[in-house]
Amino acid sequence: MPPKIAEVIEYDVCAACGACEAVCPIGAVTVKKAAEIRDPNDLSLYEKGAGYQVCEGCFTCGRVCPVVDGFIEDELANVRSFFAAKAKDSKGSQDGGTSTAILKALFRKGEIDCAVGITRNEKWEPEVVLLTSEEDVERTRGTKYTSDPILSALREAFDKYDRIAVVGVPCQAHAARLIRENVNEKIVLIVGLLCMESFHHDVMLEKIVPEILQVKLEDIWKMEFTKGKFWVYTNDGEVHSVPIKDVARFARNPCHHCCDYTSVFADISVGSVGAADGWNSVFIRTEIGEKYFDLVREDLEINEDPKPGLELVGKLIDMKRKGNAEHYVEVCEKFSFEAAGIRKETI
Numbered sequence: 001m002p003p004k005i006a007e008v009i010e011y012d013v014c015a016a017c018g019a020c021e022a023v024c025p026i027g028a029v030t031v032k033k034a035a036e037i038r039d040p041n042d043l044s045l046y047e048k049g050a051g052y053q054v055c056e057g058c059f060t061c062g063r064v065c066p067v068v069d070g071f072i073e074d075e076l077a078n079v080r081s082f083f084a085a086k087a088k089d090s091k092g093s094q095d096g097g098t099s100t101a102i103l104k105a106l107f108r109k110g111e112i113d114c115a116v117g118i119t120r121n122e123k124w125e126p127e128v129v130l131l132t133s134e135e136d137v138e139r140t141r142g143t144k145y146t147s148d149p150i151l152s153a154l155r156e157a158f159d160k161y162d163r164i165a166v167v168g169v170p171c172q173a174h175a176a177r178l179i180r181e182n183v184n185e186k187i188v189l190i191v192g193l194l195c196m197e198s199f200h201h202d203v204m205l206e207k208i209v210p211e212i213l214q215v216k217l218e219d220i221w222k223m224e225f226t227k228g229k230f231w232v233y234t235n236d237g238e239v240h241s242v243p244i245k246d247v248a249r250f251a252r253n254p255c256h257h258c259c260d261y262t263s264v265f266a267d268i269s270v271g272s273v274g275a276a277d278g279w280n281s282v283f284i285r286t287e288i289g290e291k292y293f294d295l296v297r298e299d300l301e302i303n304e305d306p307k308p309g310l311e312l313v314g315k316l317i318d319m320k321r322k323g324n325a326e327h328y329v330e331v332c333e334k335f336s337f338e339a340a341g342i343r344k345e346t347i
């Protein structure tokens with residue numbers, strides 16, 4: 001019997017988080033680095049064809065797949081505290097630099113041995129990297145709106161390191177939590193980002209930026225989705241934008257089935273929505289999150305009562321779920337196994 005992830009791929013809802021690759025004991029699954037546009041009739045995203053040629057049927061991959069696990073109905077139920085934060089050194093970061101500051105402080109204090117992150121070259125081609133120092137973390141500042149299977153990098157990390165931090169979008173934070181709970185306890189901290197959607201490399205780098213915005217990738221120093229528009233900032237000081245509604249339909253198909261906006265399964269969630277410009281919204285969700293945040297607090301400015309606050313976050317949670325929840329439930333009905341669907345209990 002093929003593993004559950006084979007159906008996740010077949011129905012084109014694989015988020016390409018990379019968790020199955022990280023945990024498969026025999027290396028049967030390889031999520032291609034570039035996470036190609038998914039064709040449900042072409043399972044070559046998995047180079048060895050998960051489940052079909054070499055799989056030994058241990059089913060570990062299904063226990064770490066966020067799509068198989070399903071979503072939580074009330075995203076904010078496990079939030080222990082919510083506030084805004086800004087790193088004392090936020091230069092080059094997407095927003096307040098909180099996610100970078102957390103990792104840098106934990107390396108400086110000897111609390112982690114390794115973290116996973118994403119860097120990019122001047123053409124905005126992303127690269128998944130294992131970080132082992134504060135200098136490495138510097139290279140990952142800034143949001144890349146393309147998708148990469150960052151958890152695949154855990155395969156090497158599990159071999160070499162004992163205390164690993166993960167920073168990733170909600171599907172990746174969710175899968176990292178499932179790995180920690182079911183397979184490998186070496187993930188000591190999960191920092192989840194907020195995420196409305198992400199894009200395939202080809203679509204973002206060959207269509208949206210050059211064709212729709214008519215800007216050269218090499219000229220861009222920052223991309224941003226905010227205030228209803230997709231913005232790109234160029235080195236000559238110009239700002240170009242397009243309404244989000246004109247590009248959102250190009251988001252990856254799995255993102256149209258995703259019902260996690262705020263990284264429910266993370267220890268600490270970090271975003272921009274809910275906080276002032278240049279700051280991060282921060283959600284502490286677990287005891288682990290509390291413990292690690294206390295260790296790095298001195299590197300951050302904190303605003304305990306940010307505006308516009310949680311009310312706006314709640315509106316965006318609803319906006320993301322509208323349509324997506326229906327799409328996800330429809331796919332769950334096609335699965336031959338019982339998928340978790342959307343669960344009422346919290347975590």
Ligand SMILES: Cc1cc2nc3c(=O)[nH]c(=O)nc-3n(C[C@H](O)[C@H](O)[C@H](O)COP(=O)(O)OP(=O)(O)OC[C@H]3O[C@@H](n4cnc5c(N)ncnc54)[C@H](O)[C@@H]3O)c2cc1C
Nearest residue numbers: 093094095096097098099100117118142144195271272273
């Ligand atoms: C695809 C995507 C969509 C997002 N959508 C929203 C949104 O709708 N609302 C909102 O409030 N926030 C959103 N965010 C989060 C926001 O863009 C910032 O990442 C967050 O506010 C943290 O800011 P920072 O200043 O601490 O990050 P920085 O200090 O600049 O650090 C960036 C961190 O993000 C990681 N990273 C960058 N790109 C990716 C990627 N593609 N996948 C995984 N990790 C990555 C880097 O490795 C690094 O750790 C999104 C992020 C991504 C990646």
Ligand code: SF4
Nearest residue numbers: 024055056058059061
């Ligand atoms: S069922 Fe086991 S052997 Fe097969 S792909 Fe999944 S993790 Fe690998």
Ligand code: SF4
Nearest residue numbers: 014015017018020065
């Ligand atoms: S674990 Fe991640 S990469 Fe693997 S099938 Fe599930 S969503 Fe896709």
Ligand code: SF4
Nearest residue numbers: 170171195197255258
């Ligand atoms: S919307 Fe974001 S969290 Fe959800 S599948 Fe897409 S990239 Fe992952």
